[in-house]
Amino acid sequence: MSLYKKLFEIQKALSSINKDGENKSDKYKYVSGEAVLSIVRPKMDELGLLLIPQVLSANSHEGVTRSGTTRFFTEVFYKFTWVDIESGETLDVPWYAQGTDLGGERGVGKAATYSEKSFLLKFFHIPTDADDPDAAGRTHAGELRQKGTAAAKETEDYQRKSIAAMLNELCAGD
Numbered sequence: 001m002s003l004y005k006k007l008f009e010i011q012k013a014l015s016s017i018n019k020d021g022e023n024k025s026d027k028y029k030y031v032s033g034e035a036v037l038s039i040v041r042p043k044m045d046e047l048g049l050l051l052i053p054q055v056l057s058a059n060s061h062e063g064v065t066r067s068g069t070t071r072f073f074t075e076v077f078y079k080f081t082w083v084d085i086e087s088g089e090t091l092d093v094p095w096y097a098q099g100t101d102l103g104g105e106r107g108v109g110k111a112a113t114y115s116e117k118s119f120l121l122k123f124f125h126i127p128t129d130a131d132d133p134d135a136a137g138r139t140h141a142g143e144l145r146q147k148g149t150a151a152a153k154e155t156e157d158y159q160r161k162s163i164a165a166m167l168n169e170l171c172a173g174d
Contacts, residue, residue, distance in 0.1 A: 003082060003089040006047040011124045013043050019128065031128045033117040040120050050083040053116065056094075058108060061158065065102075073158075074099045074107030080119055095119050 001009070017039060019029040044051065056077040063071045075098050082091040097118065099110030121128060 001047075003049075003084040003087065003091055006049055006084060007082065007091075007124075009047060010040065010043045010049075014039060014124050014126050016127050017121075031117070031121070033113050036117050036120050036126070040124070048085045050085060051120075052081045052083060053112070054079045054081065058111075060107060069102055072101050072103070072107050074101070074111050076108060076111040076115065078115055078119075093119070093123065 017031045017035050019031050020035045021030045021032040022028070023030065056079055058074065058076045061073045061075075063073060065071050075096065078095040078097065080093045080095055082093070084090070095115055097111040097115030099107040099112075099114065101107040101110060120126070
């Protein structure tokens with residue numbers, strides 16, 4: 001069986017994942033990384049597939065919360081490589097993740113944990129209502145509360161620079 005057929009076998013075996021985690025401060029439920037791995041990894045093992053993450057680059061940006069606490073925003077660019085251990089066939093998939101931390105030392109780890117979970121959920125098209133930002137009413141309320149704050153301005157500036165850099169890279173400077 002080819003690598004693509006094995007990946008398709010995993011996708012066919014996964015219909016949805018129950019929300020097993022809860023964010024008590026923001027009052028919402030989510031699917032944990034552990035729940036995703038406990039369902040996906042046995043199928044990977046059965047079919048002889050490895051998923052190898054590689055950090056291509058990482059950036060950390062320092063900001064300040066409304067209360068004056070220093071906050072670190074970490075972004076990590078990955079390459080996930082699927083490897084068929086029988087044939088040696090590989091498939092590289094670029095991926096991006098973010099992590100936020102007040103101390104700064106856990107931003108990369110948070111990005112890595114979220115990256116693996118979100119990669120598997122999106123790669124295999126596994127539905128979870130809690131991970132859909134457009135389905136959550138709290139998202140709009142949070143955006144309204146943040147509007148006009150230093151964090152909102154910092155995020156907007158960063159997004160504008162990132163989009164410009166990506167377009168420049170995609171268009172080879174044209």
